[in-house]
Amino acid sequence: MERRLIPVSLDNYKPLREIVFEALREAIINGTLEPGERLMEIQLAEEMGVSRTPVREAIRKLELEGFVVMVPRKGAYVAGLSMKDIADVFEIRTALESLAAGLAAERITEEELENLERLLVKIGECVQANDLDKLIEVDTEFHDVLFKATRNERLVQIISNLREQIQRFRTTSLASPGRMKYALEEHKKIVEAVSERNVELAQKLAAEHIENAENIMLNVLREKREGKGFKPAE
Template identity: 55%
Template sequence: MPLWEGVYQILREAIVEGDLLPGEHLAEQQLAEELGVSRTPVREALRRLALEGFVVMVPRRGSYVAGLSLKDMNDVFELRMALEGLGAYLAAQRITPQELIAVRESQAQLEVAIAANDQNEVISADTRFHSLIYAASRNRRLIHIIGNLSDQIQGFRLKSLFAPGRLRDTAREHKRLIMALERRDGLVARRLAEEHVRQAEVSLLRSQEKMTGADERSNVSGRRVDSGGGAEQQETNGGESGII
């Protein structure tokens, strides 16, 4: 493996796992010292990450971990919807009996994890469920593209998965998809996979809207409109700001 590729994998994993946060500066010299390499493989790794959308390279300023806006997220979900629909369509035609057993087992593990409120196992079982279906499509390029898109929105994806009520819906949607795969009904499998991604996005957007609304209420809290139409801080007796 080329040296730059090892650096690339380390940095990519750190970004996906949230160890490197959006907007964080990626100084070549510092990274080179931390990883025990020269700046050349670090530079090559950053270029690769920039091509994949994980890093933004700003002339004369350096490289930064890319952030994802809600518009970016929507774009990625649209792509995932199309690609995962195709993956399910192909899997319905190509999946083996052994792979179907593995898909059912991963679904059973997911349901056990949900009942036990084991978030780590929920993530593992859900990822395994989808990975098995991707693999059954027998299309390596499709698998690679979907994996890359999923990594780019890993933080969004986890927020979606654990939004209120979403786990229950996820389990139900998975079961319907399994039934379509068992019947080898590619058209239904495609529709169900697309709907699964669509509902994940809807759930995420709702949770984001609630968070935004809470932030806005927090910003408004403790301020009142005075007679001149301006806003001024009002302290309560307890020393905390409140709306009056």
């Protein structure tokens, strides 16, 4: 059997299931595990030097985040990504996040603004430390605060329905070299517009932020497809 995954390192404070999850997620993002590929628990466990239990738990979490799909009576497969999938999700996300930023500029509380400022500091720390996993966590929290500030529960629910796809795209986009730093600057501008209650500017900046993420995502997929034989579904 050809070994593609390296054994996990236990020199880490994180639980084993988290280490395995992060390793599998990275393998999916970088194309080692390709879209449409079946994930065999025994094989993955052997390659990574662990038992099947943390692999099974990691696969379940990957399914929740949109990286894996479960096919009845067949098993787990790496979720496919097509250019149209990406365009469709980002088209919706651009409209929703632009609307959310505009509503937040009208309705956000001082406490929520202060929370956003604190999160900007945390994002900056993640960028300095080059800590992608923590950055994704804080970035997700940042957007959640903005969504809550809209005072529109229906809008929050609609955005939540896209969470799995958004999370996968967020991970791939932020992992691109240099993207973390630019994303931080985009976040700062959005917070400034929201704090100034500038609805139109907040909408514009939010739309640009998502469009930039989409361009990064599409470029990453093109590079993987052309450079590594990466073949997303068309």
